[in-house]
Amino acid sequence: MEIKKIGIIGQGALGVMYGNYLKKRMGNENVFFIADEGRVNRYRSADMVCNGEACGFSYWSPAEAVTADLIIFAVKFMGMESALEIVKPFVGEHTLFLSVLNGISSEEMIEKAYGADHVLYACVQGMDAGKDGNEVTYKNMGYITIGNKDRSHDEKLKAVTELFDRTGLAYKVPDDILREQWNKLMLNTGVNQVTAVYGAPYSLIQKEGEARTMMIEAMREVLRVADTQDIDLTEADIDYWLELLATLNPEGHTSMCQDVLAGRPTEVDLFAGTMLKIAKKEGFSLPVNTFLYEKLKELEGASD
Ligand SMILES: NC(=O)C1=CN([C@@H]2O[C@H](COP(=O)(O)OP(=O)(O)OC[C@H]3O[C@@H](n4cnc5c(N)ncnc54)[C@H](OP(=O)(O)O)[C@@H]3O)[C@@H](O)[C@H]2O)C=CC1
Ligand SMILES: CC(C)(CO)C(=O)C(=O)O
Structure with missing residues (x-):
């Protein structure tokens, strides 16, 4: 199967970065944004700009739906339930799904709605995209790590990697995509949550102190x-992330810290929320993630 038509839901930092890249290579008629009627009207009246270029994206509401070969979810976690509903008229018998959300929950949500046979598992790494009003900027696009949860190399994986080869989009197919996702989740559970609670840039956790210790302890709980869950993560994975964090711009902020500073809801349910749910089922407690969960919910409440 050749992927010809791509619908993206979520015109944010990542959605615009991927949308603009793919649109330039596949054409505006083949790469479009999906949204509810209200958003579509808003989006059509104000062009999006990506790294200084006017994007001129196409937008389709459910009433104007065409069948997509691939639907890419690029909303934040809080928008996922409604995004699943909005894409319904764009889904055909052979539509595939890919989610670039952080965490390990979005694929299961898509599977529940549209069936496991159509869902690729993915996590995205190494990009530095940010959105301010109608402008998205990035220096690095990073790459997509993609695979099947059962590690198979089937037709749907072939179709999506063929698309990436055709368009030159950087990707990796690891041996075990679930481990990759958990590893990234471990990083986000540590650095995103701690920097968000302190409202501080990377410099805070790059030096020894209470915040860095808390971040490491939050990762150890993961x-x-x-x-x-039979996912084999080790202290060596934490050491790898500490080395990587040391290389980041000390003035930069995690996406969750940006959400807190802007008074937006956060993806805490994707990080500590997921960990606490599993730990409760397994019968143990996670003191650091409980603290972070409560603090972040308090911060969200304060900005309501
Ligand atoms: N930014 C980054 O560098 C990275 C992000 N991620 C992850 O990628 C995901 C997306 O992040 P990011 O791009 O930064 O998020 P943004 O907040 O920049 O964008 C999310 C977009 O989703 C739109 N949206 C929300 N709900 C709906 C809906 N129901 N229907 C249609 N559109 C909707 C919002 O539109 P509107 O503005 O109109 O409300 C918003 O523009 C997150 O899970 C994040 O953790 C992962 C790695 C790096
Ligand atoms: C990896 C990291 C921390 C990059 O900033 C991220 O995924 C985020 O900010 O959400």
């Missing part, structure tokens, strides 16, 4: 939870 190791414990991952073990119950």
Whole structure:
């Protein structure tokens, strides 16, 4: 199967970065944004700009739906339930789904709505995209890590990697995509949540101190939870992330910290929320993630 028509839901930092890249290579008629009627009207009246270029995107509401070969979810976690509903008229018998959301929950949500046979598992790494009003900027696009949860190399994986080869989009197919997703989730559970609670840039966790210790302890709790799911993460993975964090711009902010500073809801349910749910089922507690969860919910409440 050749992927010819791509619908993206979520015209944010990542959606615009991927949308503009793919649109330039496949044409405006083949790469379009999906949204509810209200958003579509809003989007059509104000062009999006990506790294200084006017994007001129196409937008389709459910009433104007065409069948997509691939639907890419690029909303934040809080928008996922409604996004699943909005894309319904764009889904055909052979439509495939890919989610670039952080965390390990969005694929299961798509599977529940549209069936596991159509869902690729993915996590995205190494990009520095940010959105301010109608402008998205990035220096690095990073790459998509993609695979099947059962590690198979089937027709749907072939169709999506063929699309990436055709358009030159950087990707990796790891041996075990679930481990990759958990590893990234471990990083986000540590650095995103701690920097968001402190409202501070990377410099805070690059030096020894209470915040850095808390971040490492939050990641260690993820190791414990991952073990119950037969995901083999180790202290060496934490060491890898500490080395990587040391290379980031000390003045930069995680996406969750940006959400808190802007008074927006956060993806805490994707990080501590997921960990606490599994730990409760398994019968143990996670003191650091409980603290972070409560603090972040308090911060969200304060900005309501
Ligand atoms: N930014 C980054 O560098 C990285 C982000 N991620 C992850 O990628 C995901 C997306 O992040 P990011 O691009 O930064 O998010 P943004 O907040 O920049 O964008 C999300 C977009 O989704 C739109 N949206 C929300 N709900 C709906 C809906 N129901 N229907 C249609 N559109 C909707 C919003 O539109 P509107 O503005 O109109 O409300 C918003 O523009 C997150 O899970 C994040 O953690 C992962 C790695 C890096
Ligand atoms: C990896 C990291 C921390 C990059 O900033 C990220 O995924 C985020 O900010 O959400």
